[in-house]
Amino acid sequence: MTEKEIFERLLEKFKDAIGEFNEEVIQPFATIKAAEVEKVCTYLRDNEAFEFDWLSNLSAVHYPHSEEEQAEQKEDELEVVYHLYSFKHNHKMILKTRVPVSNPKIPSVAMLWRTADWHEREAYDLLGVEFTDHPDLRRILLPEDWEGFPLRKDYVTPQTYNNMTVPYPEEKGDLHDE
Amino acid sequence: MMSETVQILSDNIELEQSPLHTDEMTLNMGPQHPSTHGVLRVILKTDGEIIKDAKPFIGYLHRCFEKHAENVQWQMVIPFTDRMDYLASMNNNFGYVIGVEKLMCIEVNERVEYLRIITAELNRIASHLIALGTYGLDIGAFTPFLHMFREREHILDLFEEICGARLLYNFMWVGGLSHDAPDGWAQKVLEFCDYFDPKVKDYNDLLSFNKIFIERTADVGVIPPEVGISYGVSGPSLRGSGVDFDLRKNESYSVYDRFEFNTAVGEGLKGTVGDCWDRYWVRILEMEESIKIIRQAVKDLPDGDVKEKIPKIVKVPKGEIYQRTETPRGELGYFIVSEGDKVPYRVKVRSPAFCNLSVLQAIAPGVMIADLVAIIGSLDIVLGEIDR
Amino acid sequence: MSDIDTKMDGNIILTSIDKILNWGRAGSPWAMGFGLACCAIEMMATGASHFDLDRIGMFFRPSPRQSDVMIVAGTVTLKMASRLVRLYEQMPDPKYVISMGSCSNCGGPYWQYGYHVLKGVDQVVPVDVYVPGCPPRPEALIYGIYELKKKIMKEQHLSKRA
Numbered sequence: 063m064t065e066k067e068i069f070e071r072l073l074e075k076f077k078d079a080i081g082e083f084n085e086e087v088i089q090p091f092a093t094i095k096a097a098e099v100e101k102v103c104t105y106l107r108d109n110e111a112f113e114f115d116w117l118s119n120l121s122a123v124h125y126p127h128s129e130e131e132q133a134e135q136k137e138d139e140l141e142v143v144y145h146l147y148s149f150k151h152n153h154k155m156i157l158k159t160r161v162p163v164s165n166p167k168i169p170s171v172a173m174l175w176r177t178a179d180w181h182e183r184e185a186y187d188l189l190g191v192e193f194t195d196h197p198d199l200r201r202i203l204l205p206e207d208w209e210g211f212p213l214r215k216d217y218v219t220p221q222t223y224n225n226m227t228v229p230y231p232e233e234k235g236d237l238h239d240e
Numbered sequence: 241m242m243s244e245t246v247q248i249l250s251d252n253i254e255l256e257q258s259p260l261h262t263d264e265m266t267l268n269m270g271p272q273h274p275s276t277h278g279v280l281r282v283i284l285k286t287d288g289e290i291i292k293d294a295k296p297f298i299g300y301l302h303r304c305f306e307k308h309a310e311n312v313q314w315q316m317v318i319p320f321t322d323r324m325d326y327l328a329s330m331n332n333n334f335g336y337v338i339g340v341e342k343l344m345c346i347e348v349n350e351r352v353e354y355l356r357i358i359t360a361e362l363n364r365i366a367s368h369l370i371a372l373g374t375y376g377l378d379i380g381a382f383t384p385f386l387h388m389f390r391e392r393e394h395i396l397d398l399f400e401e402i403c404g405a406r407l408l409y410n411f412m413w414v415g416g417l418s419h420d421a422p423d424g425w426a427q428k429v430l431e432f433c434d435y436f437d438p439k440v441k442d443y444n445d446l447l448s449f450n451k452i453f454i455e456r457t458a459d460v461g462v463i464p465p466e467v468g469i470s471y472g473v474s475g476p477s478l479r480g481s482g483v484d485f486d487l488r489k490n491e492s493y494s495v496y497d498r499f500e501f502n503t504a505v506g507e508g509l510k511g512t513v514g515d516c517w518d519r520y521w522v523r524i525l526e527m528e529e530s531i532k533i534i535r536q537a538v539k540d541l542p543d544g545d546v547k548e549k550i551p552k553i554v555k556v557p558k559g560e561i562y563q564r565t566e567t568p569r570g571e572l573g574y575f576i577v578s579e580g581d582k583v584p585y586r587v588k589v590r591s592p593a594f595c596n597l598s599v600l601q602a603i604a605p606g607v608m609i610a611d612l613v614a615i616i617g618s619l620d621i622v623l624g625e626i627d628r
Numbered sequence: 629m630s631d632i633d634t635k636m637d638g639n640i641i642l643t644s645i646d647k648i649l650n651w652g653r654a655g656s657p658w659a660m661g662f663g664l665a666c667c668a669i670e671m672m673a674t675g676a677s678h679f680d681l682d683r684i685g686m687f688f689r690p691s692p693r694q695s696d697v698m699i700v701a702g703t704v705t706l707k708m709a710s711r712l713v714r715l716y717e718q719m720p721d722p723k724y725v726i727s728m729g730s731c732s733n734c735g736g737p738y739w740q741y742g743y744h745v746l747k748g749v750d751q752v753v754p755v756d757v758y759v760p761g762c763p764p765r766p767e768a769l770i771y772g773i774y775e776l777k778k779k780i781m782k783e784q785h786l787s788k789r790a
Contacts, residue, residue: 088342088561115469119562121575121588143575145562149469149485156562177472180598188306203299203627204744205707212743213306219743223706230739230747271711272662274690279664279708300708301665304742311741319737326666370669389676396673407666407763624665 063153065090068112076102091143091156099159100169100195106146106155107174114155117171118145120181122189124163124214137162140191144171161191170196188213262287267609271300277374277616278623282600284609291612294604296597301627309587314340314554315414317584322408324589325625327370330356330363331567333412336587338493339563339574340414343556351544352416353495358429358537359402359411361530365436366395367568368523375520375617376447379456384447391439394432401425415550426538433531440528448524457520458511461603461615465514471602472595475570476522477619480506481514487566499536501529516618523620526568555582569593569620591625646784653696653722654780656685657773660695660719662712664702667729667763671701674766684773692718697776699769700753703731703738704746716753724780726772727755730762737762 069083069092079102081093094102106114126138144157161168170193172179182193183202190211193199201208210217220228269282279300285293305324309317321336322329334356341348373388396406403411403419411418447453463473465481478485486503488496504525506518556578564573570592577586596619604612659681663671675681675688689695692715704712716725727749730736735747749755756779759772 087559117472118564118571119573119575119588119590121586121590123577123586123588145573145575149483152490175472176467176470176602177595177598180594201299203302205299212304213310217743224710226706226709226746226751228706228743228747230735271708272692272715278668300705300711301703302705302707302744303665303703303738304744307743308738308741323666323737326669374672386677389673390678393673393676393678406765407669 063111063151065092065153065155068092068153068155071111072102072105075105089156091158093158093160096159096161096168099157100171100174102157103144103171103174112148112153112155113150114146114148115175116147116149117175117177117181118147120144120171120178120185122185122191124189125160126215137164139163140166140189142168142185142191163190166191167194168192169194170199172196187211190214264292269612277621280597280616280621280623280626282612282616284612286609289608291604291607291609294600294612296600298597298623298626301623303624303628305589305628306587309584311583313582314556314584317587318413319408319410322410323624324591324628325567325569325572325593325622326408327622328363328367328568329407329409330359330411331367331565332572333409334360334494335563335565335567335572335574336576337412337414338565339561339576340554340556342563343559343561343576343578344414344551344554346415346549346551348416348549349544349546350495350542352546352549354537354541355417355421355546356412357494357496357499358534358541359399359409361533361537362395362398362429364530364568365527366392368527369395371568371620372443372447372520372523375620376453378613378617379453381447381450381453384443387439387442387446391436394435398425398428398432401428413550414554416548417546420546426541429534429538433535436531440524443524448521454510454517456610457516457614457618459515460511460611461516461607461618462512462514463599463603467602468514468599471599473570473599474592474595475566475568476504476526477519477570477596477599479504480519480522480618482506482508487564487571491564493563493565496533499533501532504529516614519618519620523568553582556580556584564590567592569622569625570596572625589625589628591628593619593621593623593625597621597626645786647781649785650781650783653783654777657697657724657776657780658689658695659686659697659699660690660692660715661688662698662700662702662715664700664704664708665731667701667731670763670766671699671728671769674769679766679770681770681773684770686773692716693720695719696722697724697726698753699726699728700732700749700755701728703736704749704752705744706746707744709746709752712749713752724756724776725749725753726757726759726776728759728769728772729764730760733758733760 073080079095079098083092106112121143123141139160139162141160146155170182182196185191186199187201187203265286267284271279271281281297283295284291305320308320318333321332325332369388369392373385376384400406402421403409463481465483468478468481484503484505504522506513506522510517558580560577562575564571572592573590575588579585727733732749735745738745757772757776759768761768
């Protein structure tokens with residue numbers, strides 16, 4: 063099935079949980095509302111017409127807004143992208159969902175595709191997306207006592223960590239122009 | 241369906257009721273360990289010698305690749321991609337470069353495609369040689385390790401001739417290659433193929449059909465296909481369980497569709513389908529298939545200028561792409577987001593070893609500690625790629 | 629025995645305690661291969677048959693308690709640094725550290741934006757020899773080991789230098 067057909071079937075079944083479909087890009091995607099992610103994914107995985115049994119990738123991206131947009135009270139957002147593939151039918155689908163930074167909660171799909179377990183832990187570790195109902199949401203790459211979410215655009219590298227200097231020390235030699 | 245399989249796995253742990261009271265032991269296979277293939281920490285809960293739970297802890301080599309990718313220019317990201325999976329740098333470059341070229345709508349010429357495939361397949365052989373050599377070392381066989389490294393030195397000599405480096409090449413650039421093959425290089429590649437063919441028979445005699453090796457690896461660490469697919473296992477580890485899926489064939493990229501080669505799939509020749517021996521055997525067969533591809537590619541290597549399509553300034557239009565390629569470890573995916581700048585907006589790497597390692601939590605319960613070493617070795621992990 | 633003076637032929641050797649101790653120590657530095665990242669592969673290749681390390685007297689011991697030299701090969705991250713110090717403290721004296729590769733010398737290619745990379749292992753352990761390169765060729769590593777041997781031969785055990 064093409065992505066457009068999958069989107070239309072999803073729209074019929076879930077109506078207002080599904081947002082828009084963008085097909086002018088190289089890889090078309092469909093947006094869904096954050097709270098309905100788990101229901102839509104369960105349907106996509108279990109229904110025989112789709113059978114998306116392979117979650118290729120789960121990534122999170124930080125979209126901060128510029129100052130004028132912030133004046134209109136548009137909040138900074140975190141976007142989570144799911145890339146799905148089906149072995150049996152050989153078709154693909156891309157789903158996207160957005161959450162505001164002040165309340166970044168998305169239902170977890172770790173029990174549907176077990177690979178999402180570690181991918182969601184990584185998205186939490188580096189960007190701060192919180193997945194509700196995750197079996198074990200804690201930091202995976204950075205140490206447990208690290209503060210902050212490094213891949214956000216407004217992250218500032220700390221000066222020290224456990225008595226070790228983090229940024230490149232000035233007295234080591236000259237810093238060439240970046 | 242998923243929960244049934246997990247139930248079957250946990251039912252297989254039948255522990256004898258011993259008359260003595262025993263406690264559970266917590267052991268630490270720390271970050272520095274001769275057989276963990278890098279800085280991996282596994283915390284084991286064991287009942288004597290049998291493992292009840294194995295939890296991998298990673299992050300000891302987190303080198304902030306994604307942060308660097310957001311701050312340096314598009315072509316400057318390529319050396320950083322080399323260093324993620326340092327055993328197969330050509331394949332890492334390949335995925336990133338194809339993704340960016342699709343976003344920029346650049347089509348490279350034939351010579352570039354053929355040279356890319358030749359070097360990627362040579363690197364696949366080199367990576368499998370290390371994987372199998374160190375696997376033998378973990379099991380206790382020292383000689384195959386030395387033989388395989390000797391073959392690998394020949395491949396590294398070829399790479400040094402073409403691009404100057406032994407391990408981390410920065411060879412594939414956006415739109416072309418960094419250097420062209422010197423005269424006589426293609427002939428040397430063919431000579432290497434002729435030299436290498438009888439060596440695979442040597443490895444089979446030394447290691448593959450060795451009774452001790454088979455006892456240690458057959459029927460150990462079986463990954464059922466549904467569990468593998470659910471945990472995102474890909475590459476030789478999934479093909480060892482009987483799933484016939486290879487991105488070079490099923491979702492062909494570059495000019496792989498012009499070459500004839502078979503997909504190596506595990507069949508349970510020495511034990512159950514999907515055990516450690518099958519994963520090892522798939523890698524041996526893949527080395528032979530790579531030699532076939534290299535021979536075909538060198539025979540038809542066209543002429544041309546490898547630098548003609550390289551843009552002076554790499555400026556990628558706004559867009560996103562998810563590009564996946566087949567590396568020696570499995571499906572390597574690059575999710576590249578561009579906002580039209582000189583630097584990428586976001587590059588997320590879906591690394592195959594990250595997902596391959598997560599299956600350890602499902603298959604470790606019920607095996608003995610020595611078997612765990614065999615399982616980790618057969619998954620062929622590279623910590624640089626897991627931690628990025 | 630060429631680096632020890634022999635005054636009389638045959639069975640009698642006149643030398644100093646410093647020289648004989650240094651000769652023993654430099655002759656067989658056993659390494660705890662602390663292979664972290666890409667440099668570890670070059671270290672393994674140096675130890676394999678093409679560029680043999682055994683002929684220099686070095687072979688890899690898995691345990692810190694049985695080794696003299698720690699070759700830090702690869703990037704040291706902040707999470708790993710405390711474990712590295714622990715392993716260094718577990719090594720018995722006399723111990724030496726070779727920092728192999730750009731990452732452990734000074735942070736390497738990750739110096740600018742690496743928030744989790746330790747910029748140089750000499751922030752946490754004292755280093756004797758730095759081998760530059762990314763990764764250094766096996767010949768460069770062997771040169772570094774010879775420099776370490778020269779450094780060991782110059783040590784003085786009896787006189788306290790100011």
